[in-house]
Amino acid sequence: MKSKRLCPICEMSEVDFLRSQKFELPAGHPLASGYDVVVCDQCGFVFADTVVTQADYDKFYAQYSKYEDAKTGTGGVDNPFDWKRQQETARQIADFLQNPKASILDVGCANGGLLKALRETGYMSLCGLDPSPVCVNHVLDLGIEARQGSLFQPFHESAYDCVVLSHTLEHVADAHGALDWIEKRLKPNGVVYLETPDASRYVDFIYAPFQDFNTEHINHFSLIGLENLVGAHGFWLAEGGQKDLTIGADMFYPAVFGFWKKADLPTATILKKDKNLRLKIEKYIARSQQIMNDIDLNIANLLSRNRSIIVWGTGQLSMKLLSETSLAHADILAFVDNNPINHGELLRNIPIVTPDALDGFDAPILITTLLHHKAIAEQIKRMNLKNEIVFLDE
Ligand SMILES: [Zn+2]
Numbered sequence: 001m002k003s004k005r006l007c008p009i010c011e012m013s014e015v016d017f018l019r020s021q022k023f024e025l026p027a028g029h030p031l032a033s034g035y036d037v038v039v040c041d042q043c044g045f046v047f048a049d050t051v052v053t054q055a056d057y058d059k060f061y062a063q064y065s066k067y068e069d070a071k072t073g074t075g076g077v078d079n080p081f082d083w084k085r086q087q088e089t090a091r092q093i094a095d096f097l098q099n100p101k102a103s104i105l106d107v108g109c110a111n112g113g114l115l116k117a118l119r120e121t122g123y124m125s126l127c128g129l130d131p132s133p134v135c136v137n138h139v140l141d142l143g144i145e146a147r148q149g150s151l152f153q154p155f156h157e158s159a160y161d162c163v164v165l166s167h168t169l170e171h172v173a174d175a176h177g178a179l180d181w182i183e184k185r186l187k188p189n190g191v192v193y194l195e196t197p198d199a200s201r202y203v204d205f206i207y208a209p210f211q212d213f214n215t216e217h218i219n220h221f222s223l224i225g226l227e228n229l230v231g232a233h234g235f236w237l238a239e240g241g242q243k244d245l246t247i248g249a250d251m252f253y254p255a256v257f258g259f260w261k262k263a264d265l266p267t268a269t270i271l272k273k274d275k276n277l278r279l280k281i282e283k284y285i286a287r288s289q290q291i292m293n294d295i296d297l298n299i300a301n302l303l304s305r306n307r308s309i310i311v312w313g314t315g316q317l318s319m320k321l322l323s324e325t326s327l328a329h330a331d332i333l334a335f336v337d338n339n340p341i342n343h344g345e346l347l348r349n350i351p352i353v354t355p356d357a358l359d360g361f362d363a364p365i366l367i368t369t370l371l372h373h374k375a376i377a378e379q380i381k382r383m384n385l386k387n388e389i390v391f392l393d394e
Helices: 054-063 080-097 113-120 133-141 175-185 199-204 223-231 277-305 316-324 373-382
Strands: 015-022 034-040 046-049 104-107 126-130 145-148 160-166 186-197 235-248 251-262 308-312 331-336 350-353 365-367 389-391
Touching: 015 046, 015 277, 015 316, 034 277, 046 277, 080 113, 080 160, 080 186, 080 235, 080 251, 104 113, 113 126, 126 133, 133 145, 160 175, 175 186, 175 223, 186 223, 186 235, 199 251, 199 277, 223 235, 223 251, 277 316, 365 373, 373 389
Parallel strands: 104 126, 104 160, 126 145, 160 186, 308 331, 308 365, 331 350, 365 389
Antiparallel strands: 015 034, 034 046, 186 251, 235 251
Protein backbone atom coordinates (compact mmCIF):
# COMPACT_ATOMS: atom_id res chain seq x y z
CA MET A 1 0.00 0.00 0.00
CA LYS A 2 0.95 3.68 -0.29
CA SER A 3 1.64 5.59 2.91
CA LYS A 4 0.41 9.14 3.54
CA ARG A 5 3.72 10.00 5.18
CA LEU A 6 6.87 9.18 3.21
CA CYS A 7 9.34 6.85 4.89
CA PRO A 8 11.35 9.26 7.08
CA ILE A 9 14.55 7.42 6.14
CA CYS A 10 14.44 6.59 2.42
CA GLU A 11 11.44 8.79 1.44
CA MET A 12 9.56 6.06 -0.43
CA SER A 13 5.82 5.50 0.03
CA GLU A 14 5.48 1.76 -0.63
CA VAL A 15 4.76 0.22 2.77
CA ASP A 16 3.11 -2.75 4.44
CA PHE A 17 0.52 -2.27 7.15
CA LEU A 18 1.40 -3.63 10.61
CA ARG A 19 -1.17 -2.22 13.03
CA SER A 20 -3.80 0.46 13.47
CA GLN A 21 -3.18 2.31 16.75
CA LYS A 22 -5.97 4.38 18.30
CA PHE A 23 -6.05 6.86 21.17
CA GLU A 24 -8.78 8.65 23.09
CA LEU A 25 -7.27 12.14 23.33
CA PRO A 26 -8.14 14.99 25.71
CA ALA A 27 -10.34 17.70 24.15
CA GLY A 28 -8.41 20.12 21.93
CA HIS A 29 -5.32 17.88 21.80
CA PRO A 30 -3.35 18.80 18.64
CA LEU A 31 -2.09 15.32 17.74
CA ALA A 32 -3.98 12.63 15.79
CA SER A 33 -6.28 10.17 17.54
CA GLY A 34 -4.68 7.30 15.72
CA TYR A 35 -2.40 6.17 12.92
CA ASP A 36 -1.25 3.07 11.13
CA VAL A 37 2.11 1.60 12.05
CA VAL A 38 3.75 0.61 8.76
CA VAL A 39 7.01 -0.88 7.50
CA CYS A 40 8.85 0.57 4.50
CA ASP A 41 9.22 -1.93 1.65
CA GLN A 42 12.53 -0.48 0.57
CA CYS A 43 14.54 0.07 3.76
CA GLY A 44 12.58 -1.87 6.39
CA PHE A 45 12.08 1.14 8.66
CA VAL A 46 8.95 1.06 10.86
CA PHE A 47 7.05 4.31 11.40
CA ALA A 48 3.71 5.89 12.23
CA ASP A 49 1.90 6.82 9.04
CA THR A 50 0.54 10.03 10.50
CA VAL A 51 -0.48 13.20 8.69
CA VAL A 52 0.36 15.36 11.73
CA THR A 53 2.89 17.94 10.56
CA GLN A 54 6.13 19.02 12.17
CA ALA A 55 4.49 22.36 12.98
CA ASP A 56 1.73 20.56 14.91
CA TYR A 57 4.31 18.58 16.85
CA ASP A 58 6.27 21.77 17.65
CA LYS A 59 3.08 23.34 18.97
CA PHE A 60 2.32 20.24 21.01
CA TYR A 61 5.72 20.12 22.70
CA ALA A 62 5.63 23.85 23.45
CA GLN A 63 2.21 23.65 25.13
CA TYR A 64 1.69 20.15 26.46
CA SER A 65 5.11 19.02 27.56
CA LYS A 66 4.64 16.21 30.09
CA TYR A 67 8.29 16.72 30.87
CA GLU A 68 7.55 20.04 32.55
CA ASP A 69 6.75 18.36 35.83
CA ALA A 70 10.21 17.53 37.09
CA LYS A 71 8.88 14.90 39.48
CA THR A 72 6.90 12.75 37.05
CA GLY A 73 8.48 13.56 33.70
CA THR A 74 11.68 12.18 32.29
CA GLY A 75 14.76 14.14 31.37
CA GLY A 76 14.75 15.72 34.77
CA VAL A 77 16.89 15.33 37.84
CA ASP A 78 14.40 14.45 40.58
CA ASN A 79 13.81 10.78 39.69
CA PRO A 80 16.81 8.74 40.94
CA PHE A 81 16.69 6.22 38.06
CA ASP A 82 16.44 9.02 35.55
CA TRP A 83 19.36 10.81 37.12
CA LYS A 84 21.52 7.67 37.06
CA ARG A 85 20.66 7.17 33.39
CA GLN A 86 21.62 10.78 32.59
CA GLN A 87 24.91 10.34 34.46
CA GLU A 88 25.73 7.21 32.43
CA THR A 89 25.00 8.97 29.14
CA ALA A 90 27.05 12.01 30.22
CA ARG A 91 29.97 9.69 31.09
CA GLN A 92 29.71 8.05 27.65
CA ILE A 93 29.77 11.44 25.89
CA ALA A 94 32.66 12.70 28.04
CA ASP A 95 34.66 9.54 27.37
CA PHE A 96 34.13 9.89 23.65
CA LEU A 97 34.87 13.62 23.35
CA GLN A 98 37.86 13.61 25.76
CA ASN A 99 37.84 17.40 25.78
CA PRO A 100 36.12 19.30 28.63
CA LYS A 101 36.46 22.51 26.60
CA ALA A 102 34.12 21.15 23.94
CA SER A 103 30.82 23.00 23.55
CA ILE A 104 27.70 20.83 23.66
CA LEU A 105 24.15 21.57 22.55
CA ASP A 106 21.41 19.30 23.95
CA VAL A 107 18.33 19.46 21.70
CA GLY A 108 15.12 18.48 23.50
CA CYS A 109 16.85 18.94 26.85
CA ALA A 110 13.63 18.71 28.95
CA ASN A 111 14.54 19.68 32.52
CA GLY A 112 18.29 19.61 31.91
CA GLY A 113 19.20 16.31 33.57
CA LEU A 114 21.80 15.38 30.94
CA LEU A 115 23.29 18.90 30.92
CA LYS A 116 23.65 18.84 34.71
CA ALA A 117 25.32 15.43 34.51
CA LEU A 118 27.67 16.68 31.77
CA ARG A 119 28.66 19.64 33.97
CA GLU A 120 29.52 17.18 36.75
CA THR A 121 31.95 15.41 34.39
CA GLY A 122 33.73 18.77 33.87
CA TYR A 123 32.02 20.11 30.73
CA MET A 124 31.14 23.80 31.17
CA SER A 125 30.27 25.07 27.69
CA LEU A 126 26.72 23.74 27.62
CA CYS A 127 23.44 24.84 26.11
CA GLY A 128 19.97 23.32 26.16
CA LEU A 129 17.19 23.81 23.64
CA ASP A 130 13.58 22.86 24.32
CA PRO A 131 10.18 23.91 22.95
CA SER A 132 8.70 24.19 26.45
CA PRO A 133 9.33 27.53 28.23
CA VAL A 134 8.76 25.83 31.61
CA CYS A 135 11.53 23.30 30.85
CA VAL A 136 13.85 26.11 29.72
CA ASN A 137 13.32 27.87 33.07
CA HIS A 138 14.12 24.66 34.95
CA VAL A 139 17.46 24.44 33.08
CA LEU A 140 18.24 28.13 33.67
CA ASP A 141 17.59 27.51 37.38
CA LEU A 142 20.43 24.96 37.28
CA GLY A 143 22.71 27.76 36.11
CA ILE A 144 22.99 26.32 32.60
CA GLU A 145 22.31 28.24 29.37
CA ALA A 146 19.02 27.26 27.76
CA ARG A 147 16.81 28.63 24.99
CA GLN A 148 13.26 28.05 23.96
CA GLY A 149 13.15 26.67 20.44
CA SER A 150 13.20 23.53 18.38
CA LEU A 151 14.81 21.81 15.45
CA PHE A 152 13.80 23.68 12.27
CA GLN A 153 14.12 27.13 13.88
CA PRO A 154 17.14 29.41 13.40
CA PHE A 155 19.87 29.01 16.03
CA HIS A 156 23.63 29.64 16.45
CA GLU A 157 25.45 28.47 13.31
CA SER A 158 28.67 26.42 13.38
CA ALA A 159 28.86 26.93 17.13
CA TYR A 160 29.06 23.50 18.75
CA ASP A 161 31.61 20.71 18.98
CA CYS A 162 28.86 18.25 19.79
CA VAL A 163 25.12 18.22 19.21
CA VAL A 164 23.12 15.76 21.29
CA LEU A 165 19.65 14.40 20.56
CA SER A 166 18.86 11.92 23.30
CA HIS A 167 15.36 10.43 22.98
CA THR A 168 14.27 13.23 20.68
CA LEU A 169 14.55 11.92 17.11
CA GLU A 170 11.77 9.34 17.58
CA HIS A 171 9.42 12.32 18.09
CA VAL A 172 10.37 14.18 14.90
CA ALA A 173 8.15 14.13 11.79
CA ASP A 174 10.92 15.37 9.47
CA ALA A 175 14.01 13.33 10.38
CA HIS A 176 16.13 14.49 7.41
CA GLY A 177 15.20 18.10 8.20
CA ALA A 178 16.47 17.46 11.73
CA LEU A 179 19.81 16.23 10.38
CA ASP A 180 20.13 19.28 8.08
CA TRP A 181 19.51 21.50 11.09
CA ILE A 182 22.06 19.65 13.26
CA GLU A 183 24.71 19.92 10.53
CA LYS A 184 24.38 23.71 10.49
CA ARG A 185 24.92 23.93 14.26
CA LEU A 186 28.16 21.90 14.20
CA LYS A 187 31.70 23.28 14.02
CA PRO A 188 33.98 21.58 11.45
CA ASN A 189 34.89 18.12 12.84
CA GLY A 190 31.90 18.28 15.14
CA VAL A 191 30.26 15.18 16.57
CA VAL A 192 26.58 14.17 16.63
CA TYR A 193 25.37 12.00 19.50
CA LEU A 194 22.03 10.31 18.87
CA GLU A 195 20.14 8.03 21.19
CA THR A 196 16.64 6.62 20.65
CA PRO A 197 14.57 3.67 21.86
CA ASP A 198 15.68 0.41 20.17
CA ALA A 199 12.65 -0.77 18.22
CA SER A 200 14.34 -4.08 17.39
CA ARG A 201 14.12 -4.95 21.12
CA TYR A 202 10.73 -3.52 22.16
CA VAL A 203 9.47 -7.11 22.34
CA ASP A 204 12.06 -7.98 25.01
CA PHE A 205 10.96 -5.19 27.37
CA ILE A 206 7.16 -5.00 27.45
CA TYR A 207 5.83 -3.44 30.66
CA ALA A 208 2.64 -2.10 29.08
CA PRO A 209 1.05 -3.24 25.81
CA PHE A 210 1.96 -1.11 22.78
CA GLN A 211 3.79 1.31 25.06
CA ASP A 212 6.06 2.37 22.20
CA PHE A 213 3.18 3.05 19.82
CA ASN A 214 2.15 6.26 21.52
CA THR A 215 1.08 9.73 20.45
CA GLU A 216 4.68 10.96 20.52
CA HIS A 217 6.91 8.17 19.19
CA ILE A 218 6.42 8.15 15.43
CA ASN A 219 9.81 6.76 14.29
CA HIS A 220 10.99 3.31 15.35
CA PHE A 221 14.75 3.14 15.03
CA SER A 222 17.12 0.23 15.12
CA LEU A 223 20.82 0.99 14.78
CA ILE A 224 20.46 0.28 11.03
CA GLY A 225 17.69 2.89 10.77
CA LEU A 226 19.82 5.47 12.53
CA GLU A 227 22.81 4.63 10.32
CA ASN A 228 20.71 4.95 7.16
CA LEU A 229 19.41 8.34 8.27
CA VAL A 230 22.69 9.88 9.41
CA GLY A 231 24.76 8.20 6.69
CA ALA A 232 22.68 9.95 4.03
CA HIS A 233 24.06 13.26 5.35
CA GLY A 234 27.70 12.27 4.89
CA PHE A 235 28.42 11.25 8.47
CA TRP A 236 30.14 8.05 9.52
CA LEU A 237 29.51 6.07 12.68
CA ALA A 238 32.56 6.37 14.94
CA GLU A 239 31.06 4.40 17.82
CA GLY A 240 27.64 3.00 18.50
CA GLY A 241 25.53 0.12 19.73
CA GLN A 242 22.74 -0.96 22.01
CA LYS A 243 22.22 -0.09 25.65
CA ASP A 244 19.70 -0.98 28.36
CA LEU A 245 18.46 2.00 30.33
CA THR A 246 17.50 1.49 33.97
CA ILE A 247 14.03 2.98 34.38
CA GLY A 248 13.03 1.46 37.72
CA ALA A 249 13.91 -1.26 40.19
CA ASP A 250 14.69 -4.25 37.92
CA MET A 251 13.16 -2.42 34.94
CA PHE A 252 15.08 -1.70 31.79
CA TYR A 253 14.35 -0.04 28.49
CA PRO A 254 16.18 -0.80 25.24
CA ALA A 255 17.99 1.98 23.41
CA VAL A 256 20.41 2.45 20.52
CA PHE A 257 23.06 5.14 20.38
CA GLY A 258 25.89 6.36 18.23
CA PHE A 259 28.56 9.03 17.77
CA TRP A 260 28.77 10.28 14.19
CA LYS A 261 31.43 12.41 12.53
CA LYS A 262 31.31 14.22 9.24
CA ALA A 263 33.37 12.52 6.53
CA ASP A 264 36.17 14.70 5.09
CA LEU A 265 35.02 13.96 1.56
CA PRO A 266 31.46 13.50 0.41
CA THR A 267 30.75 9.78 0.50
CA ALA A 268 28.19 7.75 -1.33
CA THR A 269 26.17 5.96 1.31
CA ILE A 270 24.46 2.72 0.52
CA LEU A 271 21.03 2.23 2.04
CA LYS A 272 21.02 -0.95 4.07
CA LYS A 273 17.73 -2.85 4.34
CA ASP A 274 16.74 -3.70 7.91
CA LYS A 275 15.45 -7.25 7.49
CA ASN A 276 15.12 -7.98 11.19
CA LEU A 277 12.99 -5.07 12.40
CA ARG A 278 9.67 -6.09 10.83
CA LEU A 279 9.77 -9.56 12.42
CA LYS A 280 10.62 -8.11 15.82
CA ILE A 281 7.82 -5.54 15.61
CA GLU A 282 5.33 -8.22 14.51
CA LYS A 283 6.25 -10.25 17.60
CA TYR A 284 5.92 -7.13 19.72
CA ILE A 285 2.44 -6.48 18.33
CA ALA A 286 1.30 -10.08 18.94
CA ARG A 287 2.60 -10.11 22.52
CA SER A 288 1.14 -6.67 23.28
CA GLN A 289 -2.25 -7.77 21.91
CA GLN A 290 -2.27 -10.78 24.24
CA ILE A 291 -1.65 -8.51 27.23
CA MET A 292 -4.32 -6.09 26.00
CA ASN A 293 -6.85 -8.96 25.72
CA ASP A 294 -6.11 -10.07 29.30
CA ILE A 295 -6.58 -6.51 30.53
CA ASP A 296 -9.84 -6.23 28.61
CA LEU A 297 -11.17 -9.35 30.37
CA ASN A 298 -10.37 -7.81 33.76
CA ILE A 299 -12.04 -4.52 32.87
CA ALA A 300 -15.14 -6.32 31.53
CA ASN A 301 -15.30 -8.28 34.77
CA LEU A 302 -15.07 -5.09 36.86
CA LEU A 303 -17.78 -3.41 34.78
CA SER A 304 -20.09 -6.43 35.16
CA ARG A 305 -19.93 -5.96 38.95
CA ASN A 306 -20.18 -2.14 39.07
CA ARG A 307 -22.33 0.44 37.36
CA SER A 308 -19.76 3.26 37.57
CA ILE A 309 -16.05 3.47 38.14
CA ILE A 310 -13.29 6.02 38.68
CA VAL A 311 -10.24 5.86 36.42
CA TRP A 312 -6.87 6.82 37.91
CA GLY A 313 -4.36 7.55 35.16
CA THR A 314 -4.72 9.44 31.90
CA GLY A 315 -1.43 8.52 30.26
CA GLN A 316 -0.65 6.68 27.04
CA LEU A 317 -2.04 3.32 28.19
CA SER A 318 -5.30 4.92 29.40
CA MET A 319 -5.75 6.61 26.02
CA LYS A 320 -5.48 3.18 24.34
CA LEU A 321 -7.71 1.37 26.84
CA LEU A 322 -10.41 4.00 26.30
CA SER A 323 -10.55 3.24 22.59
CA GLU A 324 -9.64 -0.45 22.39
CA THR A 325 -11.21 -2.19 25.42
CA SER A 326 -14.51 -2.41 27.36
CA LEU A 327 -13.46 0.83 29.04
CA ALA A 328 -14.69 2.56 25.87
CA HIS A 329 -18.30 1.99 27.04
CA ALA A 330 -17.81 2.36 30.80
CA ASP A 331 -19.64 4.88 32.95
CA ILE A 332 -16.68 6.85 34.30
CA LEU A 333 -17.43 9.26 37.16
CA ALA A 334 -14.03 10.96 37.09
CA PHE A 335 -10.50 10.73 35.76
CA VAL A 336 -7.71 11.28 38.27
CA ASP A 337 -4.07 12.05 37.57
CA ASN A 338 -1.07 13.11 39.64
CA ASN A 339 0.53 15.16 36.87
CA PRO A 340 -0.68 18.79 37.19
CA ILE A 341 -0.31 19.31 33.42
CA ASN A 342 -3.46 17.16 32.95
CA HIS A 343 -5.70 18.81 35.54
CA GLY A 344 -8.66 20.68 34.07
CA GLU A 345 -8.40 18.81 30.74
CA LEU A 346 -11.44 16.95 29.47
CA LEU A 347 -11.14 13.30 28.49
CA ARG A 348 -14.33 11.94 26.86
CA ASN A 349 -15.95 15.13 28.17
CA ILE A 350 -15.19 14.11 31.76
CA PRO A 351 -12.84 16.37 33.72
CA ILE A 352 -9.42 15.17 34.87
CA VAL A 353 -9.15 16.05 38.55
CA THR A 354 -6.52 16.01 41.30
CA PRO A 355 -6.48 13.08 43.75
CA ASP A 356 -7.88 15.41 46.46
CA ALA A 357 -11.10 15.85 44.46
CA LEU A 358 -11.93 12.14 44.93
CA ASP A 359 -13.28 12.53 48.47
CA GLY A 360 -16.94 11.48 48.51
CA PHE A 361 -16.91 9.48 45.25
CA ASP A 362 -18.21 6.00 46.06
CA ALA A 363 -17.03 3.72 43.25
CA PRO A 364 -14.12 1.41 42.58
CA ILE A 365 -10.90 3.03 41.37
CA LEU A 366 -9.36 1.38 38.31
CA ILE A 367 -5.65 2.20 38.13
CA THR A 368 -4.77 2.36 34.43
CA THR A 369 -1.02 2.18 34.58
CA LEU A 370 1.14 -0.94 34.83
CA LEU A 371 4.25 0.99 35.83
CA HIS A 372 3.22 2.98 38.91
CA HIS A 373 0.09 1.12 40.05
CA LYS A 374 1.55 -0.04 43.36
CA ALA A 375 2.71 3.44 44.31
CA ILE A 376 -0.73 4.82 43.41
CA ALA A 377 -2.47 2.16 45.53
CA GLU A 378 -0.24 3.20 48.46
CA GLN A 379 -1.17 6.82 47.83
CA ILE A 380 -4.90 5.97 47.86
CA LYS A 381 -4.50 4.15 51.17
CA ARG A 382 -2.56 7.07 52.66
CA MET A 383 -5.45 9.34 51.64
CA ASN A 384 -7.77 7.14 53.75
CA LEU A 385 -10.10 6.55 50.79
CA LYS A 386 -12.21 3.43 51.26
CA ASN A 387 -12.84 2.79 47.55
CA GLU A 388 -12.07 -0.65 46.13
CA ILE A 389 -8.77 -0.51 44.21
CA VAL A 390 -8.51 -2.51 40.97
CA PHE A 391 -5.33 -3.18 38.99
CA LEU A 392 -5.35 -3.89 35.25
CA ASP A 393 -3.38 -7.10 35.62
CA GLU A 394 -5.02 -8.78 38.60
ZN1 LIG B 1 12.33 3.47 3.84
